[in-house]
Amino acid sequence: MDLLQLQPSDLSARRNPTRMAPLAKLPVFWALDRKRVLLAGGTDAAAWKAELLAACGADVYVYARELSQAFESLVQRDGGPEAGRFFHHARDWSPQDFDDTSIAIGDCADDEEAAAFFDAACAAGIPVNVIDKPKYCQFQFGSIVNRSPVIVAISTDGAAPILAQAIRRRIETLLPPSLKSWASLAQTIRDKVNSHLRVGAPRRAFWESFVDRAFGAEPAVGIENALLADARHLDAVSKSNIGCVTLVGAGPGDAELLTMKAVRALQAADVILFDDLVSDEVLELARREAKRMLVGKRGGRTSCKQEDINAMMVSLAKAGKRVVRLKSGDPMIFGRAGEEIACLEKAGIPVDVVPGITSASAMAACLGVSLTHRDHARAVRFVTGHSRSGSLPDDLDWNHLAEQKTTTIFYMGGRTADEIRSRLLAAGMDSRTPAVIVSAVTRTKEKRWVGMLDTLAEAVAQIGVDEPVLIGVGHVFWDAKNTDAWLPKRFPSQKREEHRVVS
Structure with missing residues (x-):
């Protein structure tokens, strides 16, 4: 059977991507270059919205009898040829002002004024936002990270503006300023690259390589030619049709x-x-x-x-x-x-x-244990807990595994725990040697047990083997953390050279 023609019934199970979780608002990036925007109000809050709109290239029509000092300075400032323009009308807005308008923003003193502005915009079919009055907003402004043409906007649906600002600060530290230059370069070469590379894996491979560079230094001189050469090379390689x-x-x-x-x-x-x-x-x-x-x-x-x-x-x-x-x-x-x-x-x-983080390392982290603590271990061994037949492998050297200065982690040893215990005891290991069990490590179903080698099998029976089980044996586990209230068993009080362990 052709493996590429496998149907869902051919495999025991599949997991499909989950559907999109509910969104409080639809994030939309709106082109406003040379579009008319109505802004009612002359306060500092309105000035901030006006500056944001002008940065998008909008023609901002401001209706206010007076402008704050900050707003007045903004209107008089020359933002350059790419910036939007301001048109100040020293009067209140009227319903006719909504004609040919893309969006409307109002800074209203009270709910009565806000309702009137909101209703007028809705009657004209214009999306509307009344500053600081969510009840009269059809859209909202997010907290912005600006690496234009890369723009990141964060919204908490008005629930926690301070949280949105904190998220923005985190993102600011992740996105280097050079990203702006790389994004602009992508706009410049996009058509040329796509003309060399067919849709699918080759084109995606190029842009993934581009992204790796984009999080580094500023683009070097001549980088455009080098990138186009990469595209031509990928095109030649892709024609072999080998993935x-x-x-x-x-x-x-x-x-x-x-x-x-x-x-x-x-x-x-x-x-x-x-x-x-x-x-x-x-x-x-x-x-x-x-x-x-x-x-x-x-x-x-x-x-x-x-x-x-x-x-x-x-x-x-x-x-x-x-x-x-x-x-x-x-x-x-x-x-x-x-x-x-x-x-x-x-x-x-x-x-x-x-490579990935192996389960033994995750277990050590969750238990707060160093697998090679110099006071307890000279070596650490990862051992399979079952062979192809499901039993313990026949060729394990149990005398070496039972050495006092060795930490041993048994993978997939849940079903062979009793035999592991018996073999280690037969090889001379002390029955009171510390042992741990962690099931489903790092997952929501994680379970832990901390005890002694002699009771290992009983503990596995309690934990169960439905989830992946790791077993650790060795003196490094004297101070292992067990946070499971359902299995409070700890080592009994006893003296050791380095530690006194209290139950």
């Missing part, structure tokens, strides 16, 4: 733990083949047009065969698709990445790897 595959680490579940490179890969993908353990929050960061296909493998459940996943990646890439193989944790740690890389390279498919 690529990127193995991306999705981390343990919390979307905020994704790397920036992982997010860029998700935004560039045509197809995403994702594991069952990848969270919905991570998938929501993907490009909405990307096709999403669940190819997860879970213990005790019906799963896709690795051979089928490999064939799917090769088939999609040969069809020119940019494929992201999205794996929980880090692809290179118990992610079978080696098999997938070998298969893709054999088929001549370009493959790249974006």
